[in-house]
Amino acid sequence: MDAIITGQSERIGLSVIDNNDVEHLIEMNESGKIMAHQQDGYPDKAAERTHSEGEHVGHARKYAQYYVAQETDYDTIPWDIHADRFADVRQALQALSTDEIDHFFGDVLEQSLSHYWDDPDVDVGETTRPHELPAEMIGSDNAVRYKQELYLDDTGAIEAVSGIGIEYYVARGDRTTTWHGDSPDREPDAAVDVVPAPLIDPVSFRDYLDYNLRCQIRDCYLMRGMEPPEQYRVLGHGQYRFTGKYENFDLYPPYHDFQADIPGYSHEFRPDLPITWAELRGMTSPNQSGSLYDQIKNTLFTR
Structure with a gap:
């Protein structure tokens, strides 16, 4: 993703290049609301786009909001992706x-x-x-x-x-x-x-x-x-x-799956526990019968 600001007056204009090298011409107001969006790489009607094409259009809009927030004093990023x-x-x-x-x-x-x-x-x-x-x-x-x-x-x-x-x-x-x-x-x-x-x-x-x-x-x-x-x-x-x-969507690996094999990504949820990690490792063994959950449940899931 890449972008440049092409103009600032009542609206902020940008040229955004998405990950398919498609150019998007986008205009937004100072609060980040998209006022205009033109591109020639995908169907104009959202209903006619594939899931991946629709995601690339969405990426361009969100990247534009992010880029303006980085390059100006305007807070243009919606709170729920901030x-x-x-x-x-x-x-x-x-x-x-x-x-x-x-x-x-x-x-x-x-x-x-x-x-x-x-x-x-x-x-x-x-x-x-x-x-x-x-x-x-x-x-x-x-x-x-x-x-x-x-x-x-x-x-x-x-x-x-x-x-x-x-x-x-x-x-x-x-x-x-x-x-x-x-x-x-x-x-x-x-x-x-x-x-x-x-x-x-x-x-x-x-x-x-x-x-x-x-x-x-x-x-x-x-x-x-x-x-x-x-x-x-x-x-x-x-x-x-x-x-x-x-x-x-085929565009994305299963980032939500903590067992997914995605290079560079790992599951790192490590809550504070009532015992140390060394003690926890000492409680578990691949040679014991039962699942890992069965081995630790009485320590972690009881009051």
């Missing part, structure tokens, strides 16, 4: 005390753990389900994801979080999100996208949210046609809307 904001939120997450983690994320932790009520290997204690799953939901509980928006104050600390968003299927291929609770009346700095996990300890759960944002930063770069910086070449679930692309 890697720098996500990095700030990660730093704020890492600074939280256990009590603060519980204060901000206790409900979504309970919501996540409630999916393991019937799992004899996970000690959910007196976990409740703060919000019942929608009656119109189809499919299994495992298809549910939870969202929560995060808001920073002027010092870069977490000031508030939104209520919980429940994302679920209402028909085959059709998902919707129902929100519970209130949110500050301003744009969030990031949103975590949570797949239910058998994590009990609040610190481990915080690390899980942090890793999700790390994967989302990876997504931000990939969605504008760029290779992420090395620290963000990680495997795992980021934003669900991009997971669907990784699963179904």
Whole structure:
């Protein structure tokens, strides 16, 4: 990807060259809204483009917003693909005390753990389900994801979080999100996208949210046609809307799959544990019967 700014007046004009060497002439306003977009490499109508062609067009638009933000004083990147904001939120997450983690994320932790009520290997204690799953939901509980928006104050600390968003299927291929609770009346700095996990300890759960944002930063770069910086070449679930692309579009490897074999990428989720990594390694052996999970579950997944 490459770009140059071709003019600035009421609109900002750019020439963007995508990864297929197709030129895109793009105009946006100072807030990053795309006002005009011309290119000759792909069909003009979105419905007539292949998935890959549509992604290249999307890359050009997102790269244009990113490039203007880098080269001018305008903040033209939408908040939900803003890697720098996500990095700030990660730093704020890492600074939280256990009590603060519980204060901000206790409900979504309970919501996540409630999916393991019937799992004899996970000690959910007196976990409740703060919000019942929608009656119109189809499919299994495992298809549910939870969202929560995060808001920073002027010092870069977490000031508030939104209520919980429940994302679920209402028909085959059709998902919707129902929100519970209130949110500050301003744009969030990031949103975590949570797949239910058998994590009990609040610190481990915080690390899980942090890793999700790390994967989302990876997504931000990939969605504008760029290779992420090395620290963000990680495997795992980021934003669900991009997971669907990784699963179904030939243009992308399966970055969401932590077992995927993608050169230069690895799964690096390492939560704080109640034991050291040396102790954990001492508990496991390829010669023992049972799975790795069976070998460690009583230490990691009980209170």
